[in-house]
Amino acid sequence: MSQQTKASPDRRQQLSEFLKSGKASAFLQKYTMSIALVVVTIIFASWKGKEGLILLPSNLTGLIAENAYVFVLATGMLLCILTGGNIDLSVGSVVCFTAAVGCTMMAAGANMWVTVLVMLLIGLAIGVFQGFWIAKLRVPAFIATLSGMYAFRGFSNVVLNGYRVDISNDGFLMLFGNGKTSFIPDFIRSANPGLDSVFTKDNAFLTRLIGENFVTKFNVTCMCIGIIAALIFIALRVHKILTQKKLNISQSIPGQIVSMIIIAALVLWVSFKLACYRGFPMVLIWICLVLGIYAYITNKTAIGRHLYAVGGNEKATALSGVKTRNVYWFAYANIGLLAGLAGILTAGRAKGIDPVYGEGYEMDAIAACFIGGASAYGGIGKVSGMIIGAILMGVINKGMIIVGVDANYQKVVKGIVLLVAVMFDVLSKRQKR
Numbered sequence: 001m002s003q004q005t006k007a008s009p010d011r012r013q014q015l016s017e018f019l020k021s022g023k024a025s026a027f028l029q030k031y032t033m034s035i036a037l038v039v040v041t042i043i044f045a046s047w048k049g050k051e052g053l054i055l056l057p058s059n060l061t062g063l064i065a066e067n068a069y070v071f072v073l074a075t076g077m078l079l080c081i082l083t084g085g086n087i088d089l090s091v092g093s094v095v096c097f098t099a100a101v102g103c104t105m106m107a108a109g110a111n112m113w114v115t116v117l118v119m120l121l122i123g124l125a126i127g128v129f130q131g132f133w134i135a136k137l138r139v140p141a142f143i144a145t146l147s148g149m150y151a152f153r154g155f156s157n158v159v160l161n162g163y164r165v166d167i168s169n170d171g172f173l174m175l176f177g178n179g180k181t182s183f184i185p186d187f188i189r190s191a192n193p194g195l196d197s198v199f200t201k202d203n204a205f206l207t208r209l210i211g212e213n214f215v216t217k218f219n220v221t222c223m224c225i226g227i228i229a230a231l232i233f234i235a236l237r238v239h240k241i242l243t244q245k246k247l248n249i250s251q252s253i254p255g256q257i258v259s260m261i262i263i264a265a266l267v268l269w270v271s272f273k274l275a276c277y278r279g280f281p282m283v284l285i286w287i288c289l290v291l292g293i294y295a296y297i298t299n300k301t302a303i304g305r306h307l308y309a310v311g312g313n314e315k316a317t318a319l320s321g322v323k324t325r326n327v328y329w330f331a332y333a334n335i336g337l338l339a340g341l342a343g344i345l346t347a348g349r350a351k352g353i354d355p356v357y358g359e360g361y362e363m364d365a366i367a368a369c370f371i372g373g374a375s376a377y378g379g380i381g382k383v384s385g386m387i388i389g390a391i392l393m394g395v396i397n398k399g400m401i402i403v404g405v406d407a408n409y410q411k412v413v414k415g416i417v418l419l420v421a422v423m424f425d426v427l428s429k430r431q432k433r
Contacts, residue, residue, distance in 0.1 A: 120341065166351060
């Protein structure tokens with residue numbers, strides 16, 4: 001009895017010291033949006049009358065396809081924000097313009113790969129052009145890209161002549177679209193016909209595990225891709241932990257192990273859900289490529305460090321010998337290139353392009369970055385955080401559609417979420433001061 005009485009104050013004292021040390025606030029600041037994502041998902045998954053609908057494999061696949069442009073554009077937007085809170089308001093119009101040119105070319109019979117290359121080059125050229133005004137002539141980014149937003153929306157209408165242009169190129173739709181053929185085929189199951197005898201409704205265990213509606217069409221290749229991805233992630237994280245230990249870098253190893261297990265489990269769960277529907281969507285390949293490449297650029301390259309340095313203190317960075325103007329130019333050239341890719345994905349998903357496509361895309365990209373922890377002042381933000389922000393926005397959008405929230409109130413909710421995210425950034429900056 002006395003030991004229990006003694007242990008209780010010790011625990012209270014440890015908790016009190018933990019709270020006073022600032023570790024609790026640091027933990028909450030780091031994982032606030034991850035916790036919010038879990039809470040929001042649970043709320044929509046347990047909504048009365050709509051229980052579990054948001055977690056259905058078809059809705060999960062739809063969530064990825066519908067938000068592909070957000071992931072791509074937000075990656076480019078993050079680079080701009082890192083330079084000092086700058087944004088690009090023209091990306092929605094650039095998406096529409098590049099898609100309009102590409103769809104018009106394919107409708108006229110142009111080669112698919114030539115068209116894709118032209119769309120990417122147009123996006124890159126627009127980014128370089130706007131970067132020239134911002135980096136070299138020092139025109140405020142807000143004004144330069146606002147001008148681009150109006151100009152390229154007008155060019156889009158000129159190219160489309162005010163009408164929708166449809167495309168029917170099967171190769172393009174398979175690689176960049178969201179149709180029944182836009183998924184990685186189940187090579188493993190096709191090469192091993194004996195597996196079909198395992199995945200039948202007569203297999204009681206698999207029927208309970210996968211579900212009667214999904215067991216016969218379970219995509220083995222998709223599940224294997226998920227397992228390999230999880231194993232690679234675990235290997236990389238273990239290598240990082242061992243390197244930190246070898247170099248005597250002070251890090252919370254238990255915390256890293258817990259996060260490693262959670263992320264690996266999440267990858268496996270998502271792969272399982274996708275395998276229950278049609279498998280691994282092609283659009284997810286492009287998303288993963290973009291996220292992987294730019295995560296490497298921001299974390300492992302000199303230009304990535306320069307982006308953070310310019311956002312942190314541009315004058316000090318310039319005095320250290322970095323050509324800060326070229327850093328701005330790099331950021332805006334990249335977001336132009338990614339706007340071209342977003343135009344490709346948008347045209348593929350919609351099987352064509354309308355003059356109104358791309359409206360509001362820039363706001364979704366900006367919101368994903370700020371919700372994901374990017375600072376409105378620049379110099380702070382990660383691709384991993386942006387991913388959380390984009391997923392959170394996607395879950396909120398999908399969840400509100402499923403439960404039947406009015407479209408106008410959906411915008412109100414998105415605005416409140418963005419305001420709260422920026423409020424956290426402002427308050428944390430004030431505490432540091």
